[in-house]
Amino acid sequence: MAHINPYLHFNGNAEEAFAFYRSVFGGDFAVIVRFKDMSFEGAPSFEAEAEKIAHIALPIGQHSMLLGSDTPEQMGKHSEMETRSKISIQAATREEADHIYHGLSAGGHIEMPLAASPWGTYFGMFRDKYGIEWMVDYDPRPKG
Numbered sequence: 001m002a003h004i005n006p007y008l009h010f011n012g013n014a015e016e017a018f019a020f021y022r023s024v025f026g027g028d029f030a031v032i033v034r035f036k037d038m039s040f041e042g043a044p045s046f047e048a049e050a051e052k053i054a055h056i057a058l059p060i061g062q063h064s065m066l067l068g069s070d071t072p073e074q075m076g077k078h079s080e081m082e083t084r085s086k087i088s089i090q091a092a093t094r095e096e097a098d099h100i101y102h103g104l105s106a107g108g109h110i111e112m113p114l115a116a117s118p119w120g121t122y123f124g125m126f127r128d129k130y131g132i133e134w135m136v137d138y139d140p141r142p143k144g
Helices: 014-025 094-105
Strands: 007-010 031-034 053-060 064-070 087-090 109-116 122-127 133-138
Touching: 007 014, 014 053, 014 064, 014 094, 094 109, 094 122, 094 133
Parallel strands: 007 064, 087 133
Antiparallel strands: 031 053, 053 064, 109 122, 122 133
C-alpha cells in the first residue's frame, strides 16, 4: 500500500522548525542533507546557503515521514500566511491528540479548539508558529 508523506518548504528556518516538530513527535531524523552536501555536475551554487537544509526527514509513527527543506533564496520566498493544504494527524488516543495539538500549536494560531466535533470525533485545527496548517483528530468509536 502506498503512503503519503507531507513535504514542507521553509524560508531558511527548516532546521528550527523540524527541531520543534521532533520535540513534539519524538524520534530521530532519518536524514539531514545540507545544501553544501549537494555536489553534482551542473548543481547550482548555494555557497551563501551552504548550512541550510536541502532535505530532512522525520519518521512519525510506523509508516509516515514528515519531510522538508529550505527553499533557496534564488527561488523566492513562500508566503507563510497563505492558505495551504493542511496536514491531518489521526491520533491513536485522546491523550496523544492532546499532546500533539498543544505541542504543535504552541506559539501558533488556533483556528478550531480541540474539542468534540459535530461528526463524533475529538478534533482541532491550527496554524503553527512556522505557518504550517494542521488538523488533529481522534476517533473514539470502535473500529471495524
